[in-house]
Amino acid sequence: MINKLKKILSLFSAAALTATACAVTVPVTAEDAESNVIFHDECENLELADGMEVWTSVYDKQLPGYSGEGFVYVRGDSFSFTVEAPEDGLYDLNFRCAQLETTEGLRLQTVNVNGKKLEKWLPYLNEWTDVNFGRVRLNKGENNFEVTGSWGYAEYDTVTVSKAKVPELNIEPTLSDKNATKETQGLMNYLCDMYGNHIISGQQEIYGNGHTKDQPAGYSGKYLQGYESEFEWIHDNFGVYPAIRGFDYQNVNPLYGWDDGTTERIIEWANERNGIPTVCQHISLPTDFDNYTLGDEVDWSSASYKPNSSFSVKNATIEGTKEYEYTMLCIDLLAQELLKIQDAGIPVIFRPYHEAQGNYDGNSGQAWFWWGQEGPEPYVALWRQLYTTLTEKYGLHNLIWEFNSYLLNGYEDWYPGDEYVDIVGFDKYNCIYNRTDGLSDCPNEDAISDTFYKLVDLTNNTKLVSMPENDTVPSLENMLIEKANWLYFCIWYDNGSENFLSGTNKNNPDTLKEVYQSDYCITLDELPDWKNYEYGNTETTDPTDSTEETNPDIDFVPGDVNSDESVNVIDSIALRRTLEAGVFIDALYASASDTNGNGIVEIADLVLLNQWLVGKDVELTYYNPEV
Secondary structure, eight states, X not given: OHHHHHHHHHHHHHHXXXXXXXXXXXXXXXXXXXXXXXEEEEGGGSEEOTTOOEESEETTEEOTTOOTTOXXXXXXXXXXXXXXXXXXXXXXXXXXXXXXXXXXXXXXXXXXXXXXXXXXXXXXXXXXXXXEEEEEEEOSEXXXXXXXXXXXXXXXXXXXXXEOOOOOOOOOOOOSOTTOOHHHHHHHHHHHHHTTTOEEOEEEOOOTTOOSSOOOTTXXXXXXXXXXXXXXXXXXXXXXXXXXXXXXXXXXXXXXXXXXXXXXXXXXHHHTSOOEEEEEOOOOEESOGGGOOTTOOOOGGGEESSOOTTOOTGGGGSTTSHHHHHHHHHHHHHHHHHHHHHHTTOOEEEEOSOSTTTTOOSSTTOSSSGGGTTOHHHHHHHXXXXXXXXXXXXXXXXXXXXXXXXXXXXXXXXXOOGGGOSEEEEOBOOOTTSOSSOOOSSOOOOOOHHHHHHHHHHTTSOSEEEEEEESSOOOXXXXXXXXXXXXXXXXXXXXXSOBTTTOTTTOXXXXXXXXXXXXXXXXXXXXXXXXXXXXXXXXXOOTTOOOOOOOTTOOOOTTOTTOSSSOSHHHHHHHHHHHHTTOEEEESSOOTTOTTOSSBXXXXXXXXXXXXXXXXXXXXXXXOTTO
């Protein structure tokens, strides 16, 4: 299907993009960085809070080299400014600043952008330094900024806002495991081809006994009762199934585990339904580990994956310790299940020890899970131990290793290393106070592009970046505008008290339907033979590479980008690919691509076309130079 659409795109590129009546330009380069700047000023010229003054030194500490008349010293007060953005999109926020308060540790600074809190930890800076505070989503028109000192003072000289320089997402399908199976390489090839061009849909299944509620009415599948609830809900509402299914091996443990059919469902999902499996494990410890005898069964009520004060994570990687022996026992049980999957010719996206530093604040016991309770160094050792044991001792080579970060300060320290990781993920759960739309009490449909690009930067843009768990899926519009090209999403399951998929406080059904039914989203029916997929198995066309001319006398139908006399999702694909290639057309004549009729083909035209395709009350038009 995708190859067909790209063939259509190539025809569109040759027939509609280069016209003698159109001036084609490409985005600015690094050498033309100044043209990206939309705002620059001295901080002392901005709106200062009552009582704030312009400083030229911090008491007896001199800061030579400031520009203008001085600088702003933020000490719990604030300064603000307004930026006029030429279009919706991502912008880089940079300050020339210093931080003289401490030579040790960091000082937290906060910038509120249209009500969204952006935080930056500043190290000790005893001279003026250009600091990037991150990429921010701005709306076309007026945007409000307020800078405050959340924890610790800092000095600000100038501020610059510029169009974001977004890296190109071309990841080579080189797996960390050099002995990966052919099928695993095929899956990696496919993931790398989709990355940056599509988001792959995913849904987590429940584990253990499954849902207690009955299957949807009319469902006559052969699967265990309850496990299909979310998947049938998606099919009933959107007409498709997700491409990725999330499995959990919590039940595989030496304490209370029993066979809940997870391995059989993984094999069935991949081999009979051609779906992609991803696997995590909420591995449990006996709550009273000090008095636990290795090999004993423990009731589930006396076990937990939460922090455990009597279990030393450091000892888990030291041979001869009780913790090490227990960890090896857990790994052995897991390996036996994974070997069955490998024998069936199935690769999996493997996400062990997930949400690495969730809730960790430097104090033991404050993490969400026991594997993160003692900080980054023991965690990294634990990850590497698992990687080495599974690949070398058990000969498991069907795993695509996914490191699941949870972005807090210092998340880089938790990264196991490029040689142990293939994908970097972040779990997006609704944060009602950290959003760009200014709304509350409704699903947060932000694309969280700043988080996405932090993870891109974590590995210097050498690894795939995913959203392996989430409640609210970002809106199609936000993902496109912010260029937040998550590899996949995977909504957590409904559990009755929190319905992550079907609960309208988690996902707006209309928004989720728009994503699922868009070409940007890959669903189960659109998956190829991914186990035997060859990298680069797509036709690519440079939209600027055409020499044909468009006849200015053609009567364009607004939105009919590929000129096939109909307006459908194929037109959306063609327009999106064109914009991703960096082509912007200043239309002198009517153009089907200029759906809002302002004379420029831009991201706003794609957003409007997508809204029209899903039935929203919008109107497509075109540019008429005579009006």
